[in-house]
Amino acid sequence: MRFFLRFLLLAYGFMFYLVTTVQAAELAVVIVSSERSAAYVEAEQALLSELERGGVSRYDMLQVTAQEWAGAGALKPKLIVALGSEAATVLAKAETRAPVLCTLLPRSSFERILRTSGRKSSSQFSALYLDQPLSRQVELIRLALPAARRIGVLWGPESQAQAPALKALLQSSGLELVEASVGRDELLFPALKRVLDDSDLLLAVAEPQLFNSSSIQNILLASFRVRVPLVAFSPAYVRAGALIALHVTPTQVGLQAAAITRGVLQGKSLSATPVYSHDFSVTVNEHVARSLGLTLDAVALRDRLRSREATP
Amino acid sequence: MKVVDIRSRMLVAGLLPVTLLAILLAVVFLASRFGDLSDAHSQRARSLARQLATSSEYGLFSDNITHLQTIANGAMRESAVRSVAIVDSQGRILVSAGKPGYTMFPMLAGKETEHFDPTKRLDLLCQPIETSQLKLDDLFEDKAPERVVRPTLLGHVLIEFSRDGLLKREREMLWVGLAVTMGGLLFGGFLAVRLGRGVVIPIYRVSRLIERLGQGELSARAIVLADDPLRDLQLGLNQMAEHLESNRDELEQRIAAATLELRSKKEEAETATLAKSRFLAAASHDLRQPTHALGMFVARLAQLPHDAQTSQLIGNLDASVRATQDLLDGLLDISRLDAQAVKVKLHPFALADIFDQLQVGLSLTASEKGLRLRIRPTPVWLMSDSTLLHRILLNLISNSLRYTTQGSVLVACRVADGGQVARIEVWDSGIGIAPEHHKSIFKEFYQVGNAARNRGKGLGLGLNIVERTAQLLGHPLHLCSKLGHGTRFSIEVPLLPPGTFVETRSPILVDSLGDLEGLVVLVIEDDALAREGLVSLLASWGYEAQGADGFSTAQTLLEQGLIPDIIVSDYRLLDGINGIEVIQQLRHVSGRPIPACLMSGDSDPGFIQAAKEAGLTLLHKPVRPAKLRTLVRRLAADI
Numbered sequence: 001m002r003f004f005l006r007f008l009l010l011a012y013g014f015m016f017y018l019v020t021t022v023q024a025a026e027l028a029v030v031i032v033s034s035e036r037s038a039a040y041v042e043a044e045q046a047l048l049s050e051l052e053r054g055g056v057s058r059y060d061m062l063q064v065t066a067q068e069w070a071g072a073g074a075l076k077p078k079l080i081v082a083l084g085s086e087a088a089t090v091l092a093k094a095e096t097r098a099p100v101l102c103t104l105l106p107r108s109s110f111e112r113i114l115r116t117s118g119r120k121s122s123s124q125f126s127a128l129y130l131d132q133p134l135s136r137q138v139e140l141i142r143l144a145l146p147a148a149r150r151i152g153v154l155w156g157p158e159s160q161a162q163a164p165a166l167k168a169l170l171q172s173s174g175l176e177l178v179e180a181s182v183g184r185d186e187l188l189f190p191a192l193k194r195v196l197d198d199s200d201l202l203l204a205v206a207e208p209q210l211f212n213s214s215s216i217q218n219i220l221l222a223s224f225r226v227r228v229p230l231v232a233f234s235p236a237y238v239r240a241g242a243l244i245a246l247h248v249t250p251t252q253v254g255l256q257a258a259a260i261t262r263g264v265l266q267g268k269s270l271s272a273t274p275v276y277s278h279d280f281s282v283t284v285n286e287h288v289a290r291s292l293g294l295t296l297d298a299v300a301l302r303d304r305l306r307s308r309e310a311t312p
Numbered sequence: 313m314k315v316v317d318i319r320s321r322m323l324v325a326g327l328l329p330v331t332l333l334a335i336l337l338a339v340v341f342l343a344s345r346f347g348d349l350s351d352a353h354s355q356r357a358r359s360l361a362r363q364l365a366t367s368s369e370y371g372l373f374s375d376n377i378t379h380l381q382t383i384a385n386g387a388m389r390e391s392a393v394r395s396v397a398i399v400d401s402q403g404r405i406l407v408s409a410g411k412p413g414y415t416m417f418p419m420l421a422g423k424e425t426e427h428f429d430p431t432k433r434l435d436l437l438c439q440p441i442e443t444s445q446l447k448l449d450d451l452f453e454d455k456a457p458e459r460v461v462r463p464t465l466l467g468h469v470l471i472e473f474s475r476d477g478l479l480k481r482e483r484e485m486l487w488v489g490l491a492v493t494m495g496g497l498l499f500g501g502f503l504a505v506r507l508g509r510g511v512v513i514p515i516y517r518v519s520r521l522i523e524r525l526g527q528g529e530l531s532a533r534a535i536v537l538a539d540d541p542l543r544d545l546q547l548g549l550n551q552m553a554e555h556l557e558s559n560r561d562e563l564e565q566r567i568a569a570a571t572l573e574l575r576s577k578k579e580e581a582e583t584a585t586l587a588k589s590r591f592l593a594a595a596s597h598d599l600r601q602p603t604h605a606l607g608m609f610v611a612r613l614a615q616l617p618h619d620a621q622t623s624q625l626i627g628n629l630d631a632s633v634r635a636t637q638d639l640l641d642g643l644l645d646i647s648r649l650d651a652q653a654v655k656v657k658l659h660p661f662a663l664a665d666i667f668d669q670l671q672v673g674l675s676l677t678a679s680e681k682g683l684r685l686r687i688r689p690t691p692v693w694l695m696s697d698s699t700l701l702h703r704i705l706l707n708l709i710s711n712s713l714r715y716t717t718q719g720s721v722l723v724a725c726r727v728a729d730g731g732q733v734a735r736i737e738v739w740d741s742g743i744g745i746a747p748e749h750h751k752s753i754f755k756e757f758y759q760v761g762n763a764a765r766n767r768g769k770g771l772g773l774g775l776n777i778v779e780r781t782a783q784l785l786g787h788p789l790h791l792c793s794k795l796g797h798g799t800r801f802s803i804e805v806p807l808l809p810p811g812t813f814v815e816t817r818s819p820i821l822v823d824s825l826g827d828l829e830g831l832v833v834l835v836i837e838d839d840a841l842a843r844e845g846l847v848s849l850l851a852s853w854g855y856e857a858q859g860a861d862g863f864s865t866a867q868t869l870l871e872q873g874l875i876p877d878i879i880v881s882d883y884r885l886l887d888g889i890n891g892i893e894v895i896q897q898l899r900h901v902s903g904r905p906i907p908a909c910l911m912s913g914d915s916d917p918g919f920i921q922a923a924k925e926a927g928l929t930l931l932h933k934p935v936r937p938a939k940l941r942t943l944v945r946r947l948a949a950d951i
Binding site for chain 1: 369370373374375443444445446447448449450451452453454455459461462463464
């Protein structure tokens with residue numbers, strides 16, 4: 001039914017385009033969503049309402065899913081916003097004249113898409129990452145867990161590249177990096193054990209090979225046994241047992257994507273390099289904090305982090 | 313047999329459903345319980361394996377052998393667990409506990425498998441150990457198909473369960489089931505028997521009751537109980553039995569009443585017959601006396617000189633008197649036969665004697681009718697009662713003479729049947745008897761062609777007397793006659809067996825006695841008329857006759873010097889003493905055995921017997937003059 005309605009909507013769009021090419025040329029934004037789950041809808045709505053608030057007509061914006069995009073290739077919007085990895089993958093393969101802003105996807109995914117599609121990040125194909133910048137994460141650690149000196153990190157094949165940056169960052173902050181790498185077919189536990197044995201906290205990086213729904217329980221269990229808190233990158237990890245997470249919400253993503261879109265519509269080009277979100281949120285698992293003897297206030301931490309970033 | 317049949321049928325009807333139900337329930341119950349037990353066993357085993365797999369996950373993830381060993385040992389504490397082994401993803405046994413029942417290591421396919429070894433009754437369960445999936449629903453999760461993270465296979469748990477406990481439980485269950493079934497059957501059987509008895513016993517009672525009723529025991533009643541299932545039937549039977557009994561009683565009463573009535577009727581009839589016989593006897597006696605006197609007077613009258621016209625009248629008178637005398641004789645014979653007073657006395661005698669008497673007695677009658685009576689002399693001796701045979705032949709010949717108008721009557725005797733019997737035949741050339749009358753002529757007072765009852769044709773008693781007497785003697789009597797061609801009667805009398813000694817007696821030659829004039833005859837007769845008639849008759853024959861009315865008169869006569877040669881006495885006399893006693897006393901008084909004879913109108917057998925015992929000839933009244941004369945001559949011969 002929903003598919004049928006969407007199809008009707010698309011058919012309506014086509015007719016619109018075919019009958020009045022002038023109007024079609026004026027189409028401002030096409031939002032391609034990977035799926036229709038809550039996070040995507042939230043981001044989409046935030047984007048749309050923010051654009052509308054900024055004066056973009058609702059009729060100048062078209063929402064399709066990645067699967068529907070195949071039939072909408074003839075559209076000529078000023079900007080295509082891809083929500084999620086699947087939409088980004090589809091658009092990376094598509095020949096579009098309009099610039100594409102990939103968002104609501106982690107950095108590792110975007111880089112993989114670039115690799116597989118042979119594209120390069122440019123003003124025509126850029127991204128707004130879900131990931132938080134390493135500096136912000138280090139800053140949060142310093143704020144939330146000032147006693148932690150040794151920061152444990154597990155690197156996977158996709159995240160290994162960030163290691164020097166983090167090491168430098170930590171060193172500048174007076175912190176020690178305890179790292180271990182896990183190869184493509186290596187067991188996770190030996191590396192994890194090494195890291196956990198020598199660190200005060202485990203900083204999780206968005207590396208799907210290491211941190212996924214299948215492994216997270218054992219990682220959390222192992223870290224909890226040695227009373228090493230896990231600092232994660234997603235509220236889902238906090239719900240699963242991580243102590244704290246620094247992340248961006250879909251609404252925050254949508255709002256920032258709207259700002260970028262407005263810029264593009266006003267004639268600015270996309271940033272050639274992918275950008276991190278300006279805004280962010282902090283989520284704390286109070287139970288885990290209590291069991292570790294900690295008292296953390298998520299809102300206060302976010303506010304303090306924001307204020308620090310505002311005054312560099 | 314029938315009751316047994318009903319009882320067994322009732323038992324079957326009661327037990328069969330109970331048995332079927334009990335067995336069905338037991339089978340269903342046991343099957344379902346066995347299934348439950350087996351399912352529970354399998355589920356428990358599988359859940360234990362899964363639990364083990366789950367708890368082994370972290371140990372395998374972290375390669376913690378001690379932890380895994382603890383888990384395996386803990387699992388061994390569970391009942392029915394025979395062995396536990398945890399292997400890693402490469403198939404190496406990390407830890408094991410218990411003694412495995414398998415020798416070959418099973419295939420580890422990363423799937424839940426189950427293998428049952430029937431010989432050892434061991435279930436081997438293989439449970440893969442995978443990393444547990446935590447649903448993150450995270451934007452960081454890569455949804456690309458090649459990027460989706462699958463659960464990692466960490467290893468396998470191999471756990472063996474023994475089915476001994478299960479079998480033990482099943483066996484216990486089976487016993488319990490059997491016990492419950494048997495209990496149900498026993499209870500059901502008990503109920504069936506009890507309930508069946510409640511029906512069968514009343515049926516038995518009813519059938520016994522019907523049997524008794526059928527045997528005529530109508531007083532039998534069913535004892536009706538309030539809770540009897542056949543109560544109505546028994547009440548109905550009781551009612552029926554009551555009806556039957558009352559009907560039978562009523563019928564019996566009616567029969568008894570009818571029998572009583574019949575008996576009284578019969579007694580009445582017998583009384584009437586007896587009265588008739590008495591009347592007949594009395595009448596014949598009372599008639600005989602005057603007829604006797606009349607005969608005497610007529611005979612006397614005939615001897616007086618008369619003119620021709622008077623002589624003819626006297627002749628007619630004499631015939632009438634004779635007919636009357638015949639009638640009285642016949643009636644006397646019939647009354648004697650009726651009273652069964654005639655007793656047969658068999659003795660040997662010569663038939664010639666009887667033939668002589670018949671020739672003498674009937675020649676006159678035959679010649680009077682112008683008939684020829686021929687009696688052929690015969691030498692045979694017979695074994696019979698000569699008196700009764702004489703009476704038979706007398707009647708037969710008289711009958712022939714009566715119905716023959718011309719020609720002759722022939723009497724002859726032939727030896728027949730190889731010398732066993734003598735057939736005495738009486739032939740006549742008379743009118744003959746039509747075949748339709750052959751049977752009837754032997755009836756009393758039956759006369760062919762004499763509806764007017766002409767006395768000249770006899771009385772119709774003769775043949776009846778003949779037949780009855782012949783029956784009494786046991787001599788077969790035959791009749792051969794054709795209308796217009798004469799009649800032949802024959803009677804078969806047994807011959808005297810050869811060699812039998814016979815006392816012969818010289819025949820009485822009456823005619824050779826010569827002149828008996830002057831013979832003194834004492835007549836004792838209480839009836840004056842009869843006495844006078846007899847005395848005058850005897851006097852007319854030239855005898856010196858004296859009359860006396862009783863013993864005293866006779867004694868007086870004797871005392872006056874009368875010496876009687878012969879005494880003729882009546883049997884019943886005035887003085888209350890009978891003729892036999894008078895004769896004996898007179899003989900005693902005179903001192904010599906005076907020949908005597910008795911006359912009587914009585915047919916009393918006792919009297920006849922007494923006369924025979926006293927050796928006195930008895931003349932039945934009315935005595936015919938000719939007969940008396942013959943007797944007197946014979947008595948005179950004994951002097």
